[in-house]
Amino acid sequence: MxxxxxxxxxxxxxxxxxxxxxxxxxxxxxxxxxxxxxxxxxxxxxHPKIEDREPRKKKVVVLGTGWGATSFLKGLDASLYDVQVVSPRNYFAFTPLLPSVTCGTVEARSIVEPVRNIIKKTNGEIKFWEAECIKIDAADKKVLCRCNIENLVGSGEFSLDYDFLVVAVGAQVNTFNTPGVKENCHFLKDVEDAQKIRLSVIDCLEKAVLPSQSEEEQRSNLHFVVVGGGPTGVEFAAELHDYIQEDLIKLYPSVKDKVKITLIQSGDHILNMFDERISSFAEQKFTRDGIEVQTGCRVLSVNDQEITMKVKSTGSVCSVPHGLIVWSTGICTVPVIRDFMQEIGQAKRHVLATNEWLRVEGCENVYAIGDCSSINQRKIKDDIIDIFKAADKNNSGTLTIEEFQEVMDDIIVRYPQVEYYLKKKNILDLRVLWNDPQGNEREEIDIEGFKLALSLADSQVKSLPATAQVAAQQGAYLANCFNRIDHIEEHPEGPRRFTGSGHHNFRPFSLHSSHQSL
Structure with a gap:
């Protein structure tokens, strides 16, 4: 060879x-x-050419593992993006059941799921980093993160680049700088909080049955105070009542008549963010169960023995002893969000402002969902002239009934408050708005009549409640948009642009549709 x-x-x-x-x-x-x-x-x-190679996937960084973030990750087609998740909490918690954990109705392990279990079930690879975001740099499209795991060898700080950023870091309890709250009150935001409350409830009962305790000391130890009449406070008070009446009085029969639960609310009613009928039902139920509801009261200070409050109607100040206090008066932004808002010109707002498509105002490719943000819903009155001009196709200065109905279809989608208004007033036929104030049918309508027909709709512009349902729907909506973002420009699905040409790519987010977002 x-x-x-x-x-x-x-x-x-x-x-x-x-x-x-x-x-x-x-x-x-x-x-x-x-x-x-x-x-x-x-x-x-x-030898494939460089231009024939697979293009780089856009980077999506998700901050948080709560309801909004988890819903987004579950709905996202991760094969389309390079996805990274950053959160100091490596699990998702089913927070509506936290009050049940405080009383042992549900075990803590039953309401949590590791994040890595969630992301491994998704379509595509998702990376998770157990760390806390400490700075958002929207100008350079970077986030600075820090790992707070104990005994970490080396530096725990790192930065991540992004093309799209989804901010879902939630919020923290608002103490309103009330003296003594952080030192002497329990919060109920996480699983660890619920477990601490459960132990404290048992401790209060154990102290009360000691032979050295006087009757006054027993009543003090067994006075459970809930500050805040929102969903968390109301649910905890109800769970605690059932826990005591159904279980604990059997174990501690000698003090069963000395247990007292008080709910303190600064507003006139509890659950005042919901329908009045819900609020009234809850108050009546608590009264029947023996739970004392004190509305119109503001807490001034807290120490380890007493809680001091002021009655708004009379101005009188009183102090009452307590065994345990759960503070659930609302939420406020976390430090990283406050710093971010300062940088982007939103320092005067309470939470991040987004548009109806959940994009942070003033930032490109940054989205915010859940408790850390609020939708800045555009009002109809700001665009009423442009809307009328778009509807008046023949420039006659008036609208026919056909033109009115056609433009109303787009208005209802673009301005969700109109749909809320129609439902609240039980208006099923749009011609009700077409009629004059006396109820007579018009032949045509001018700009002033058009303004009058829609003038009350803007009154329905309200901030969405900070609930798990809202965050979950926003996450699902945003994922749906991300999955189709590259194809939607040629086939937009949104309403007509009244202040420009064409259509919006997507429909605005509406709480009424869990499958639609933004």
Whole structure:
């Protein structure tokens, strides 16, 4: 066999065994003891050009593992993006059941799921980093993070680049800078909080049955105070009542008549963010159950023995002893969000402001969902002239009933407050708005009549409640948009642009549709 035929066969063998080995054929040169690398030429089809390679996936960074973030991750087609999740909490908690955990109705392990279990079930690869975001740099599209795990070797700080940022960090309890709250009150925001409350309730009962305790001391130890008449406070008070009446009085019968639960609310009613009928029902139920509801009261200070409050109607100040206080008076932004709002010109707001498509106002490709943000819903009155001009196709200065109904279809989608208004007033036929104030049917309507017909709709612009349902729907909506963002420009699905041309890419977010977002 000649040397030439040997290398010909060797080259064929390398090709058949490995496409990588066929690129180079190493020849041992006897003279000089060197190794000579002979490159074998291949066709252009075997050498893909740079432009033919798979394009870089856009980076999506998600901050948080709560309801909004988890809903977004579950709905997102992660194969379309390079997705990274950052959160100091490596699990998702089913927070509506936290009050049940405080009383042992539900075990803590039953309401949590590790984040890594969630992301491994998604379509595509998602990376998770157990760390806290400490700075958002929207100008350079970076987030600075810090890992707070104990005994970490080396630096725990790192930065991540992003093309899209989804902020879902939630919020923290608002103490209103009330003296003594942080030191002497329990919060109910996480699983650890619920477990601490459960232990404290038992401790109060154990202290009360000690033989050294006087009746006054027993009543003090068994006075459970809930500050805040929102969903969390009301649910906890109800759970605690059932826990005591159904379980604990059997274990501590000697003090069953000394237990007292008081709910303190600064407003006139509890659950005042919901329908009045819900609020009234809850108050009546608490009264029947023996739970004392004190509305119109503001807490001035708290110490380890007493809680001091002021009655707004009379101005009187009183102090009452307590065994345990759960503080649930609302939420406020976390430090990283406050700093971010300062940088983007939203320092005067309470939470991050987004548009109806959940994009943070003043930031490109930054979205915010859940408790850390609020939708800045545009009002109809701001666009009423442009809307009328768009509807008046023949420039007659008036609208026919057909033109009115056609533009109303777009208005209802673009301005969700109109739909809320129609439902609240039980208006099923849009011609009710078309009629004049006396109820007579018009032949046509001018700009003033058009303004009058829609004037009350803006009164329905309200902030969405900070609930798990809202955050979950926002996350699902945003994921749906992300999955189709590259294809929607050619086929927009949103309403007509009244202050420009064309249509919006997507429908605005509406709480009424869990499958639609933004």
């Amino acid at each position: 000649t040397i030439a035929s040997f290398f010909t066969r060797a080259s064929r063998a390398l090709k058949s065994t490995s496409p990588f080995c066929s690129n180079f054929l190493l020849l041992c040169a006897l003279s000089g003891g060197g190794v000579v690398a002979l490159s074998e030429s291949q066709s252009e089809a075997q």
